[in-house]
Amino acid sequence: MPASFKQTAFGPTRTRKEVCPDGSIHLRLEQPLAPYPEKLTEKLLYWAEQQPDKTFLARRNRQGDWVTLSYRQTLDQVRSIAQYLLNLGLTAEETIVILSENSLEHALLALAAVHIGIPYSPISPPYSLVSKDLGRLKHCLQLMTPKVIFAQNGRVYARALQLAHSLFPSATIITAEEGTAVGFSELLTVPPTSAVEEAFATVKPASVAKVLFTSGSTGLPKGVINTHQMWCANLQQITQVFPFMAAEPPVFIDWLPWNHTFGGNHNFGLTLYHGGTLYIDDGKPTPQHIETTVRNLREISPTAYFNVPKGFEMLIPYVEREPELRQTFFKKLSILFYAGASLAQPVWNRWEELAVETIGERIPIITGLGCTEAGPSAMFANWGGSFSGLLGVPVAGMDVKLVPNGDKLEARYKAPNVTPGYWRNEEATGNAFDEDGYYKTGDAVKFLDDENPDKGLIFDGRIAEDFKLSTGTWVNVGVMKAKVIAAGSPVVQDVVIAGLDREYVGVILFLNADACRKLCNLSADVSIQDAFQHSTVKAYIDQLLITINQTATGSATRVERAVIALDPPSIDLGEITDKGSLNQRAILRHRASLVDQLYQPEPTSQPINH
Structure with missing residues (x-):
């Protein structure tokens, strides 16, 4: 029998599912949304009175010492x-x-x-x-x-x-x-x-607290209005998902940027909402900065740990080889939480194994679905035994409307944590909501079990990204991306799916330079281009396509060719968002030459093409 999960207080997940005559489906949590403050700094006033000397924020100075603010x-x-x-x-x-x-x-x-x-x-x-x-x-x-x-x-x-x-x-x-x-x-x-x-x-609750810019899939960034009501309502919703945070003030060590809703609204906000402590981590999940994060984790025992999938992947070697780091990390930990992309199942499994090896129990790994416009959280899979891609059920007070779009269901939101619109952009605001006032996310979802909505929703890609092959077959970009990254990790860092109006699916691969050098036994001073074009990497990609296609059920799930991007995504061209995810449309548009390589009648002799 697998090890049991650490006992963690989670909120209820019982939901109501209502199918409407027009084919849309409404999904709501039965638990009502509890009262919440009108404005966030009410919590600052409260905690300054109740626990004036407790550390709220801390960051290292240039000498490496923690500077704290009570x-x-x-x-x-x-x-x-x-x-x-x-x-x-x-x-x-x-x-x-x-x-x-x-x-x-x-x-x-x-x-x-x-x-x-x-x-x-x-x-x-x-x-x-x-x-x-x-x-x-x-x-x-x-x-x-x-x-x-x-x-x-x-x-x-x-x-x-x-x-x-x-x-x-x-x-x-x-x-x-x-x-x-x-x-x-x-x-x-x-x-x-x-x-x-x-x-x-x-x-007032409707007053603008801040404006968060979101890259979106096309065009220049849009400023998402965040009102006081949005922020406070969502923090209460998250609290009802994770009541253990209210029972004991949280301790976070976190690098996620405050210009993004995950770090700025969710993590910073939860700290203040519950009178917790936030240690600012100046590290990042990059080869140059991961050591900074590890140094901090050697000292701080978080009660919940937030990261993006890449961050969890990069931390594994350190946690594997340092017993004291493992003990410090897992000592007070209630959950691991990831967002921003899918967590590869091998990475997920290894974290569960490391927890069992260290404390004898599995730590629940949690994710959900959200967006900047939802402040950010709309749903969570807040239970042990979840899996990558499972999004869970709506937060309290959230009405999720699932609208048929082709063979998919688009998730739309109406709740007190949803934005009223975009800063000084009436056209974008008008286009963002449907005739009933629901925010149109563009995210496609489906039920894990059509007969039991309590089991949650599964991510089913982005409505705008999916496309048809020339055969008329739809390609689910989100599912295909997750499949390629899971099979290719850690060498494959990200992927863009091509094939609109073409005969088959091709992929543009963005690789991890350090993983490629390690695969090929190359030193750190070998250039990225040389590492990416090494014969061992070419063989690895060849085998990757074979592995992926072993489970393909047709042209929409089979990858015929791959090409490696030698240049990193450009922020000026909009190829990468501020949270580090790839902009599918922008890359296909600006890297037309790579797309052309994928669809030449015969493979070229260049080593970057397969």
């Missing part, structure tokens, strides 16, 4: 910053833009803005640091028209700040480090007045 210190500094903003004349009609990464200063400025009702927008750092033309940053700035612009480090973000100043010369620029603009420390010296709490009193 709940009382956070509230005091938030009030001073809020007064500074009011002294500048900021109102609910003005905005603040944050250009840089997660930091204590980022958190304080954001909370100050939220506290007094000034909309703020954290912009994806790659828009400033990776982009060559700063086109997406310019678009976001022009849409926000900020009166205050913040960057953690004035030197690192010099190019972005120069652009911001040229667009908005009267805006106040603030930096925390190496800057010639207003120093962040100046904001902390401003004595707060009664004006701060007067402004707080005017903030």
Whole structure:
């Protein structure tokens, strides 16, 4: 018998399924949504009173020591910053833009803005640091028209700040480090007045808390309006999914960026909602930064751990070879939680094995379905024994409408945690909702068991990404991508599916350079191009196609050819989103030459094509 799961308090999953005459299906959780605060910083006021000395936020300084902020210190500094903003004349009609990464200063400025009702927008750092033309940053700035612009480090973000100043010369620029603009420390010296709490009193549930930019599948980023009601409602919904977080204040060690809804709304928000502690991890799931994450995990025992699939995959070798790291990591852990992409089943299985080897029990691995427009969470599979691709059941207070679209069901949402629309974009807002006011996600789902909705929904791809072959056969892009990545991991990092109006399915593969070098026994200084074009990699891809096609049931599930992308996805061309996922449409459009290679009458002699 397999080891049992760690006893963890999860919320109920009993749902109601209603089939309507028009063929649509409504799915709701029977448990009602409990009351929640009108605005998020009510929780800051509460915890500063109840546990003033408890650490709320922590981040390492340049010397490697943890710098901490207690709940009382956070509230005091938030009030001073809020007064500074009011002294500048900021109102609910003005905005603040944050250009840089997660930091204590980022958190304080954001909370100050939220506290007094000034909309703020954290912009994806790659828009400033990776982009060559700063086109997406310019678009976001022009849409926000900020009166205050913040960057953690004035030197690192010099190019972005120069652009911001040229667009908005009267805006106040603030930096925390190496800057010639207003120093962040100046904001902390401003004595707060009664004006701060007067402004707080005017903030309503429908007031805009922040604007999160989402890349979308086409075009420039759209600014998703996040109201106070959205944020607070979703945090209460998540709490009812994971009641153990309310029973004991959580401890998180987290790198996920606050410009994205997963890190900024979900993880940061849950910490504050439950009076927990968030250790800011400056690492990332990349070869250059994974060691930073591991260092932090050697010291901090999280009660829940959040990551993207790539992050979980990269941590496995460290956890396997370091017994003390394993003990520290699993000691207080209730769940592992992933989002952003499918978790390969071998990675899932190995984490369960590592938990059993360490504490004698399996740790529930949790995911669900959500989006920036849902603040972010719409459904969860909150039980042990789940599997990759299972999305679970709706959160409390969420009405999920499943609408037939061809042979698929599109998920649409109506709930207090759903956005009212897009910032200064009436056309996009109008197109996002159906005639009954449901947000159209574009996500396709299906029931695990048509007769028992309590078993949850399964991801069935993206409506807009699926296509027909020339034979008229539909190709499910989401399912095909998951299949290729699961079979090709860790060498295959991501994949784009081609074949619209063609005779067969072809794939563009984005590979993991380190995994390729390891596969070929190459040193770290061997170039990416040489590693990708090595004969061993070619043989690996050949075998991958054979493996995938052994379970193919027809042309829609068979991959005839693969081509390897030698260049990484471009942020300027919109090939990669701010959360690191690939934009299928953009890559097919901008890499037409690779697509042409897939469909040449005869395979070329180039080693990158099979």
